[in-house]
Amino acid sequence: MSERNLTFSTGCKDGFPIFVGYFPTAMAFGLVVKNLGLRLWEAVLFSVTNFAGSGQFLAASLIGSGALLAELFISVLLINLRYTFMGAEVARRLEDGITGVKRALIAHGTTDEVFAISLMNPDRLPASYMAGLELTSYAGWVGGTALGFLVGLVLPLALQLAVGVTIYAMFSSLLAQEFRQKGVRVLLIAAISAGTHSALTLLFGVKIGWSFVISMLLASFIGSLIIREDL
Amino acid sequence: MKTFVLPILVSALATFIPRVIPYWVSFLDKLPPLLSRMLRLLPIAALGPLIFPGVFLDYTPHLWAGFAGISASFILAYFKGGMILPILSSIVVTYFALMLGA
Numbered sequence: 413m414s415e416r417n418l419t420f421s422t423g424c425k426d427g428f429p430i431f432v433g434y435f436p437t438a439m440a441f442g443l444v445v446k447n448l449g450l451r452l453w454e455a456v457l458f459s460v461t462n463f464a465g466s467g468q469f470l471a472a473s474l475i476g477s478g479a480l481l482a483e484l485f486i487s488v489l490l491i492n493l494r495y496t497f498m499g500a501e502v503a504r505r506l507e508d509g510i511t512g513v514k515r516a517l518i519a520h521g522t523t524d525e526v527f528a529i530s531l532m533n534p535d536r537l538p539a540s541y542m543a544g545l546e547l548t549s550y551a552g553w554v555g556g557t558a559l560g561f562l563v564g565l566v567l568p569l570a571l572q573l574a575v576g577v578t579i580y581a582m583f584s585s586l587l588a589q590e591f592r593q594k595g596v597r598v599l600l601i602a603a604i605s606a607g608t609h610s611a612l613t614l615l616f617g618v619k620i621g622w623s624f625v626i627s628m629l630l631a632s633f634i635g636s637l638i639i640r641e642d643l
Numbered sequence: 644m645k646t647f648v649l650p651i652l653v654s655a656l657a658t659f660i661p662r663v664i665p666y667w668v669s670f671l672d673k674l675p676p677l678l679s680r681m682l683r684l685l686p687i688a689a690l691g692p693l694i695f696p697g698v699f700l701d702y703t704p705h706l707w708a709g710f711a712g713i714s715a716s717f718i719l720a721y722f723k724g725g726m727i728l729p730i731l732s733s734i735v736v737t738y739f740a741l742m743l744g745a
Binding site for chain 2 (some may be wrong): 577
């Protein structure tokens with residue numbers, strides 16, 4: 413992307429591939445929370461207020477397992493800490509003079525994909541461009557959630573069960589992409605956290621929220637010791 | 644009927660806080676390198692427990708159905724990239740695995 417005029421509509425155009433990617437994943441989310449017993453407006457509220465892929469799926473599975481609110485808060489916070497780093501990059505690149513509510517709204521829309529796409533632009537980022545990019549992505553996420561919920565009302569049970577694999581497929585696709593980009597150490601770190609989490613929950617009866625936090629911290633700590641350079 | 648509004652909003656708060664912090668303060672350059680590396684590895688470390696053991700337990704007694712599905716998506720994502728095709732393939736594979744009673 414070379415010299416371009418970064419307007420609201422350029423933002424919408426850049427956001428369209430994100431829209432296409434989010435829609436089916438959000439549909440799966442709508443389906444998952446419908447099966448947890450949420451109502452349609454609650455599913456939509458979830459995506460409107462959270463707007464975070466893996467964080468929402470994690471929150472949904474913790475809610476389903478009856479986790480405490482403190483477990484929920486800390487686990488979701490940890491998985492979303494990456495946004496702090498992404499936000500730091502985007503904030504540095506914003507045009508001057510974007511303050512207050514506008515800044516907070518741009519922050520709310522900073523997802524992994526929005527981060528990646530916006531930083532491909534060599535120029536400073538105007539608020540109007542960010543609004544187009546983020547609103548398009550947001551529409552895909554919220555719209556997909558609602559449609560997934562509604563589809564879930566008519567889908568046969570066997571197919572619903574199969575569609576439930578979507579959440580895991582999303583994570584395994586992410587893992588495969590990280591593995592391709594960063595090598596086998598990615599798999600090692602994921603294996604440590606997966607093994608720890610399985611052992612703690614299945615063998616030692618640790619509650620799922622805390623076990624998630626412990627295994628995540630342990631694996632990234634070990635990872636930071638064995639990997640010297642930045643991944 | 645049970646309401647889910649409170650946990651939804653708690654989760655929203657746990658998402659918004661890490662997102663909004665860097666738009667107001669910049670402290671990230673001052674963290675010790677070990678801590679900084681550790682924080683950057685958290686998303687990768689999260690993927691393990693997000694998949695296991697749930698992908699087996701959700702499909703009890705057909706323990707391997709879900710795993711067959713995510714193997715398909717892993718392989719497709721590795722060689723082809725993207726998310727849509729890998730995710731669709733996992734649904735198809737899991738559906739047939741369930742039909743076959745894997």
